[in-house]
Every structure is written in structure tokens, then in C-alpha cells.
Amino acid sequence: MVPRDKEDWNRILSGGVAAGVFGGIVVALFGLAANVLEGRDFWLAFKGAGVPFLGERAMQPGFDLEAVIVGALSHMAVSIAWAVPFAMLVYGLTRGTTLVSGVLWGFIVWVGMYYVLLPMLGLQQIPASVPVGMAIVEHVVFGVAVAVGFLPYQRLKMVLPAH
Structure with a gap:
């Protein structure tokens, strides 16, 4: 494993956050499209992640500003929480x-x-x-989006180990 300095850790953490936001947006849009195509309420794509905090309120059809905000923030936090460890694992x-x-x-x-x-x-x-099947596809889309979102932060220089 290549040693990591402060600059590397800054790239990993900022890249992980950016990748998580990007992945979160992509998978939210994926969920929105799936809901629309299946004839479900499209707001559920934005409110669903708020269920742990709002319970059934987050699953009610229609617009609910508080549920949208809580759901969107929860969704982004979870996306970032999954993306930072990914960045740590793949950096370099x-x-x-x-x-x-x-x-x-x-x-x-x-x-x-x-x-x-x-x-x-x-x-x-x-x-x-x-x-x-749909759950797997949705999460693979998320994983690929996180990877794409992390590419601008990926190590660009190769560090050769000392012999």
C-alpha cells in the first residue's frame, strides 16, 4: 500500500463527499424515473429516506416540504457515508x-x-x-455513480515504493 500524506487524505475525504453527493443525486433521479414509470408518486423518491425520522409521514403521497427536506438530507448523508469508505479503498x-x-x-x-x-x-x-432485482440495479447504479464522481479526485501520480 502506498503511504498517504495529508494531501492524499484531503483528496480522499473531499472526493468521497463529492462522489457521495453525485451518487446520491444520480440514484434519486433514478428513483424518481422509476416511480414515474411505475405510476407511483414521484415525491417518494425524495421523502423515502426520511422514514427513520418521520415514520409513515415520509411515505404519504404528495408534496410535504418537511418530509422532502428530511428525506433529501438523510439520503445525501447516507450516500456520503457509503462514498467516503469507497474513496478510502480505491484511492490510488x-x-x-x-x-x-x-x-x-x-x-x-x-x-x-x-x-x-x-x-x-x-x-x-x-x-x-x-x-x-430493482434494488440491486439501483444500488449498482449508485456504486457506479460514486465511482464516476470520485474519478476527478483519484490519484493522478504514481508513487513507486522505495527498494
């Missing part, structure tokens, strides 16, 4: 390897969210309400 890899890692990261995020985090929060109804 090639751009191609970073993108492939994004696909794998999407699967990891899906398993982590659906089988660990949501059940820990008592929100088993959320995974049960989304077909598994």
Missing part, C-alpha cells in the same frame, strides 16, 4: 479499476442496506416493498 487505483470497483461497491451497499442497516433500524418493510 487506475480509473478503470475504480469504475469496476464501483459496480462491486454497489452490491456491497445493497447487502449492507437491505440486510444490515434497514433491519437494524426496524425498517424491514422497505426491502420487502422493492423487488430484489
